[in-house]
Amino acid sequence: MENSRSDFSEWYNEIIELAELTDKRYPIKGMNVWLPYGFSLMRNIDEMIRGKFYGDDFREVMFPALISRGMFEIEFEHIKGFEKELFWVTKGGKESLEDDLAMRPTSEAAMYPMFKLWIRDHVDLPMKIFQIVQVWRYETKHTRPFIRIRDIHFIECHTAHSTYEDAEKQMEIYRNEWNFFTDSLCLPYMEVQRPEWDKFPGAIYTRAFDTIMPSGRTIQIGTIHQYGQNFSKNYDVKYADLDGNAQYVHQTTFGMSERLVAHIISIHGDDKGLVLPPAVAPYQVVIVPIPGSAQNLKSYVDEIAASLGNSGIRFTIDYRENYTPGYKYNHWEMKGVPLRFEIGDREVKNRTVTVAFRTGRKKETIQFTQLENVKNMLHDLSMELKEKAHILLKEALSGKVLGEPEDALRTPILCQDEKCARQLEEKFSLTLMGHIMNYGKEGKCEVCGKDGQTALFSRPY
C-alpha cells in the first residue's frame, strides 16, 4: 500500500480499491458495485446475522422496494424526516404514474399497512420479522464507500408486541444480539441515547451503537428504536386483547447496514491492508505452496486442504505461477486473510505446517496431526483483534487524539437540557451524539451543574 493508516482517509480509499471490495467508478454518483471479494465478506456478515435472528424466532420476509406517497404520508413525522432523501419514481414507461412511488429508505411505511392486515389478535403477537435488502437515499453530502452512499445494503428487524414492557424486553434482546454480532466481528462500540432532537423520525427513543474510527471521528453502525404506539396509531395496527378490546400494538426496530464493513476495514486494518475477523473473512486461511525439491508438495497440500475442508474452514490455495512466495504473502496480507500456511520442503519432509498470523504474532510450526488447532488459532486471533480495537475506543474516550486534532471527541458530563447541549456543541465545534450508556458515569452537568451523565460530542461520519 502507498498510504499509511495514519493518513486514514487516503488509506481507506486505497485499500477498498486494492482489495477489490467495491468499485466506485459506477457511472451514478454514490452508487457502487459490490465486487466478489467485498460481496463475499458482506454475505458472510449477513449469514451470521441471519442465523442469530432465526434462532431468536425472527422470520424472514422481503417487501417490495417501492412505497407510494400515500403510504408514506400516513406518518407525518416519518416522511418529514426522510423527505429530502427520497428517490421518487414518477413515470412508468412513458406514462406519468397516478401516485408517485418512493424507493424505500427504510421499510416502516411499506410494512405497517401489512401489519394492520396481519395482526388481529393477541395470539398473533409478538410478531417478529426481518429482511436483508437494498435501500436508497438521495444523499447530498459527500459520498464515501460503505459509509455514505445512495444504494445501501441494509438489515432491518421490525417487531410488534402487546405491551410497552414486552417491547422493552425486545430492546434488551436486540442488545444481546448486537453483542453477539460485534463479538463475532471483533468490534467495540458505545451505546448512545440519541437526544430528543436527533432520534429516528417517529421513535419514542433511539439507542445508537456508535464507534470510533482511526481518524478520531465516530460512526453509527447500528440502531435500535422503541416506537411505542407512535406508528401503530397512525397505521391503525390493533389487536384484540384477552378481554376482546382493541389495543394498538407497541413496536420496535433494529437497523444495520454495510457500515459494518466500513468499520471492520477501518478498525482492524493496518499499513499492510485489511485484517478480517475470522468469523466472516471470505478465506480464513490461505495456503501458499513453495516449490522446492520435494516431489510430493502437491499431494501434501491436498491433504492439508482436505483436513481444512472437513473442519469447515474457508480456505484458498495460491498456486499461481510467475509470482514469488513473497509477492503472494503481501497480496493475501493486503486482502486480510487471518492465517497463512507456508508449505515448503521442510514442511513436506517433516509433515508440518508453518502458520503466519495476519496480526503479526510470531509464526508457529505445527504438526499435520495438530491441524484441528486451526480453530483455536482463529479464535486467538479474534481475541487479539477485539482487544486491540477496544483499546482504541478506550484511548479515544480517555482523550487521546487519534487523527487530526480537530477530530478529537469530548465526553463531558451533561444534563438533559438542550440549552446546555447546544452551548457545548458550539464550544467544542462538535455534534452531541447523546449520553453514553455503557461507558459513561453519572455526575454534575459541566454547564449548569445539574444531575447529568457522560455525553459524547464528536464529528460523526
Added chain:
Amino acid sequence: MENSRSDFSEWYNEIIELAELTDKRYPIKGMNVWLPYGFSLMRNIDEMIRGKFYGDDFREVMFPALISRGMFEIEFEHIKGFEKELFWVTKGGKESLEDDLAMRPTSEAAMYPMFKLWIRDHVDLPMKIFQIVQVWRYETKHTRPFIRIRDIHFIECHTAHSTYEDAEKQMEIYRNEWNFFTDSLCLPYMEVQRPEWDKFPGAIYTRAFDTIMPSGRTIQIGTIHQYGQNFSKNYDVKYADLDGNAQYVHQTTFGMSERLVAHIISIHGDDKGLVLPPAVAPYQVVIVPIPGSAQNLKSYVDEIAASLGNSGIRFTIDYRENYTPGYKYNHWEMKGVPLRFEIGDREVKNRTVTVAFRTGRKKETIQFTQLENVKNMLHDLSMELKEKAHILLKEALSGKVLGEPEDALRTPILCQDEKCARQLEEKFSLTLMGHIMNYGKEGKCEVCGKDGQTALFSRPY
C-alpha cells in the same frame, strides 16, 4: 382447499394465499410481499443455484439498482425493447434529477460500462459473474403472483469471452446447469429457439426454457442468450489478444426468476395443495407427535429430531395444542412437506417411525435405526415428482388437452419463414414460441413444404 387443480387459475390463487407464500394485498399493484414460507422456498432455490454457479467458476457481485438514461441509450435495440417497461426515477428529494434513472429491468446496461473498465487483456477472460437481485418492470398486462409482477426476484449470469466459440461453449455449460437446476426442482422443460422477431433485445439468438402449466398454457422459466459482439461493440468492451490487437469480447447471459416458484407450485401441486421438491422444500419432514398413553413420546421425538438434524434434514415438529393430528396432516399436506412422520404409542413402543409420503404412496413403517433411509425416501419422492411432471409435458406435446380447449398447444413442423409462422399463428390463434430443440423432429413445413422442424405454438403466460 376449496378449488380443485382442474380449475387451475382459482386453485393457483387459493394455494398461494393458503400456504402463505406471498401476500398480494400490498398497496401497489403487481408488487407482492414475500411471506416467510415463500421466501424460505425461494432462498433454498437461490442457494442451490448459487452453489452450482460457484462450482462453475462464476463470481458473485451486486450492482446498483439504478441505471441512467445515458447508460441505457448506448444500446439502442436494448432500450427500445424495454422502454415501455421501465420505472423512471426523476426526482431526488424535491429536486429534479439531471439525468433520469431507470430501475433495472435486467442489468446489461448497468454491467457493461464496468466490463469496459474491468477487461483489458485476454488473461481477464473469460469473465463470469452473476447476481441475485430484484428487478422492476412496469407491467401493463394483468399481474399474477410469481408469474407477471412488477417487483421481481431475478437471477442473472453475464459472461465475456475471447471468441464466439468460447461463448458457444458457455451456452453449453448453461444447458448443463439448467439440467441440474430442473433436476433438483423436478421440472420438465422444452428448449425453444425464439424466432428472430421475439428474441431478447440485443441478442444474436435466444434459447428459452419453456414448460407446461396445468392450464395447458406454456410459461418461460429460464433463458440463455448469445450476444456475440452486439453489446461489446456498443459498450466498447475490448481486450488485447495474444498479438496485442484490440478485439471486442463475445458475451452471453442466463436469466431465471421467481417464475421457478410459479412452476413448482403449478406442476407438482394437487387438490390438497402444494407438493414441494425435497431439494428446496423449507421443511423436508414434519414430525406430528400423537399424544396417547406413552410417557416418553417427547423424548422419543427428540431422538428422532436429533437424528434428522445430524443428517442435515430440514424438519419441523408440530406440537401445537388444540389441533387434532388429522388437522395437522391436512395442514402440512397443504404446505407441501414431502414426508410426514407420525409418532404415536405404537411407534414409541416399537421404536419405529411411520412415514407418510406427500405423493400419496403407501405409508411405510421403519425402525428408528433405519432413519438414515430418509434421504433415500426423499430421493424416491423426487423421482416420482419428476416422472409425473414429465408425463404431463409429454401428454401436452402429444396433443392432449390439459385445460380449457382454447388453451391447447400445437406442435406442427415449421420452416424458418416468418410468413409461414404468421399464417399458422392466425390459424391456431396461438403464438409461435419457436422451434423445439430437445423434443422436436425434422420434417417438411406444414405450410410451404420446405425443410423445417417441430415448432411450438401456445398461449404463453
